[in-house]
Amino acid sequence: xxxxxxxLPKPSRDVLTGxxxxxxxxxxRHGTDLxxxxxxxxxxxxxxxxxxxxxxxxxxxxxxxxxDIAAMGGTPLHAIITVAAPAGWTTATWKGLYRGIGKAAxxxxxxVVGGETVRSPGPAxxxxxxxxxxxxxxxxxxxxxxxxxxxxxxxxxxxxxRSGRHLRFSPRLEEGQWLGNRKGVTAMMDLSxxxxxxxxxxxxxxxxxxRIDPDSLPRHRGCTVTEALADGEDYELLxxxxxxxxxxxxxxxxxxxxxxxxxxIGRMTRRDLPPTPLPSGYDHLRPTKS
Amino acid sequence: xxxxxxxLPKPSRDVLTGxxxxxxxxxxRHGTDLxxxxxxxxxxxxxxxxxxxxxxxxxxxxxxxxxDIAAMGGTPLHAIITVAAPAGWTTATWKGLYRGIGKAAxxxxxxVVGGETVRSPGPAxxxxxxxxxxxxxxxxxxxxxxxxxxxxxxxxxxxxxRSGRHLRFSPRLEEGQWLGNRKGVTAMMDLSxxxxxxxxxxxxxxxxxxRIDPDSLPRHRGCTVTEALADGEDYELLxxxxxxxxxxxxxxxxxxxxxxxxxxIGRMTRRDLPPTPLPSGYDHLRPTKS
Numbered sequence: 001x002x003x004x005x006x007x008l009p010k011p012s013r014d015v016l017t018g019x020x021x022x023x024x025x026x027x028x029r030h031g032t033d034l035x036x037x038x039x040x041x042x043x044x045x046x047x048x049x050x051x052x053x054x055x056x057x058x059x060x061x062x063x064x065x066x067x068d069i070a071a072m073g074g075t076p077l078h079a080i081i082t083v084a085a086p087a088g089w090t091t092a093t094w095k096g097l098y099r100g101i102g103k104a105a106x107x108x109x110x111x112v113v114g115g116e117t118v119r120s121p122g123p124a125x126x127x128x129x130x131x132x133x134x135x136x137x138x139x140x141x142x143x144x145x146x147x148x149x150x151x152x153x154x155x156x157x158x159x160x161x162r163s164g165r166h167l168r169f170s171p172r173l174e175e176g177q178w179l180g181n182r183k184g185v186t187a188m189m190d191l192s193x194x195x196x197x198x199x200x201x202x203x204x205x206x207x208x209x210x211r212i213d214p215d216s217l218p219r220h221r222g223c224t225v226t227e228a229l230a231d232g233e234d235y236e237l238l239x240x241x242x243x244x245x246x247x248x249x250x251x252x253x254x255x256x257x258x259x260x261x262x263x264x265i266g267r268m269t270r271r272d273l274p275p276t277p278l279p280s281g282y283d284h285l286r287p288t289k290s
Numbered sequence: 291x292x293x294x295x296x297x298l299p300k301p302s303r304d305v306l307t308g309x310x311x312x313x314x315x316x317x318x319r320h321g322t323d324l325x326x327x328x329x330x331x332x333x334x335x336x337x338x339x340x341x342x343x344x345x346x347x348x349x350x351x352x353x354x355x356x357x358d359i360a361a362m363g364g365t366p367l368h369a370i371i372t373v374a375a376p377a378g379w380t381t382a383t384w385k386g387l388y389r390g391i392g393k394a395a396x397x398x399x400x401x402v403v404g405g406e407t408v409r410s411p412g413p414a415x416x417x418x419x420x421x422x423x424x425x426x427x428x429x430x431x432x433x434x435x436x437x438x439x440x441x442x443x444x445x446x447x448x449x450x451x452r453s454g455r456h457l458r459f460s461p462r463l464e465e466g467q468w469l470g471n472r473k474g475v476t477a478m479m480d481l482s483x484x485x486x487x488x489x490x491x492x493x494x495x496x497x498x499x500x501r502i503d504p505d506s507l508p509r510h511r512g513c514t515v516t517e518a519l520a521d522g523e524d525y526e527l528l529x530x531x532x533x534x535x536x537x538x539x540x541x542x543x544x545x546x547x548x549x550x551x552x553x554x555i556g557r558m559t560r561r562d563l564p565p566t567p568l569p570s571g572y573d574h575l576r577p578t579k580s
């Protein structure tokens with residue numbers, strides 16, 4: 001909210017990107033790696049249904065901000081986790097939750113270095129803050145796309161809530177780092193709110209418009225085009241690629257990640273051209289479906 | 291909870307202090323300053339009463355973790371803030387909240403670099419994550435106290451909830467940095483849960499016991515000794531000082547901070563001696579009084 005930014009002090013000069021990208025990016029006084037900072041919250045009844053296996057909740061709580069680190073080309077480092085728990089939580093609930101967090105931390109090389117547990121008089125609430133690092137030349141922002149760049153997505157879209165995929169996805173960290181190392185990749189973000197919501201944000205940050213072919217979207221089995229555009233919680237990467245770099249990048253991608261499609265779905269256009277109309281059905285605030 | 295630590299992967303070698311001190315302490319690959327990481331949550335109905343001025347809530351939300359940075363001798367850098375808001379929040383509520391956050395950020399040199407707002411189906415929930423830095427030789431931990439060290443507190447204790455002080459205190463950042471630069475200061479922590487709860491934690495981390503004279507506690511006007519020990523939310527600094535360093539330290543403190551008392555209240559003793567019995571009435575999970 002712009003109203004809010006006006007109430008906050010001007011960020012210090014070491015802040016390269018603050019509010020408005022997947023992560024905040026900070027230039028350290030020493031060394032060449034940039035620092036990444038991200039926070040992400042899960043609310044019971046919004047991001048997971050009451051009764052969801054605690055282990056799944058823990059996994060998702062850590063993997064969501066990991067997906068943002070992935071979208072910058074970054075490597076995750078340290079996590080701090082706050083849990084506000086309803087009075088009814090048993091030792092088994094806590095253990096399940098931290099088993100899921102621990103699994104995700106081990107899988108992705110994250111050190112959990114602190115946190116806090118408090119009582120919630122309402123639903124459960126989890127907040128995860130993550131630090132990460134990215135070499136300067138590997139950083140990808142939302143703002144780097146140019147008119148004419150190709151628009152691509154990793155994996156397949158749609159049906160995440162219905163299938164439960166939102167509770168067991170793996171953040172695209174390796175893919176993000178690999179793509180970060182490719183000069184031809186001009187912008188990147190993660191798909192959490194659905195392509196119909198997220199692509200306009202990337203275009204806005206880059207000062208472009210876009211045309212996509214909705215029929216070309218890589219969809220999960222049984223998903224309609226609308227679902228692929230609007231369901232959200234895909235946790236795939238959305239990126240733009242200079243057309244020159246695309247043929248070689250695609251070939252190398254297929255060798256490196258043979259089981260994950262990288263699909264070209266459209267092209268960035270001049271700002272003054274109308275974008276492809278997209279359904280943006282995803283509502284961050286709606287009750288979750290599963 | 292030890293049960294939880296066992297479920298998490300072993301922290302990486304750059305983690306000097308993880309769960310168990312005021313902040314996590316991380317050794318960066320480059321430079322000499324250590325990095326500090328802290329998260330802190332406020333829950334409506336626990337840490338502030340429904341109906342509290344949003345500006346006060348915002349101030350407190352940022353100042354609480356700042357107090358933890360102060361307790362390490364650190365300098366705060368960047369904050370990310372998550373707010374889960376009930377449906378009833380108006381633009382005025384949001385503005386008030388961020389006005390308070392902005393004031394605290396300006397007063398203490400913090401850059402707010404990101405965050406997230408989501409809907410809460412229950413009470414309001416705020417989570418603030420802070421980074422900070424501290425030169426290696428200025429870092430103070432809870433674990434550095436030695437048998438024979440004097441136990442000291444800054445300011446006055448007691449009555450914070452009743453007087454509303456918990457909503458408008460200033461974290462002791464300057465004092466913490468100044469004390470961090472004194473070699474004679476052997477351990478430090480902030481007083482958030484009440485001396486009766488916090489001193490035993492410092493003693494435990496240092497492998498010591500303690501004797502204090504409860505009547506010597508610097509109290510706020512109208513507070514009993516029990517309130518000074520057990521009310522909590524003082525956000526003062528608790529520190530231990532080598533007896534040799536005390537006379538000169540006290541003199542220099544009085545010159546530097548003439549309006550804030552630094553009071554010696556007791557002494558660290560051998561681990562096998564019984565500690566002074568203290569009331570630990572503060573319950574992190576109780577509903578707040580004001």
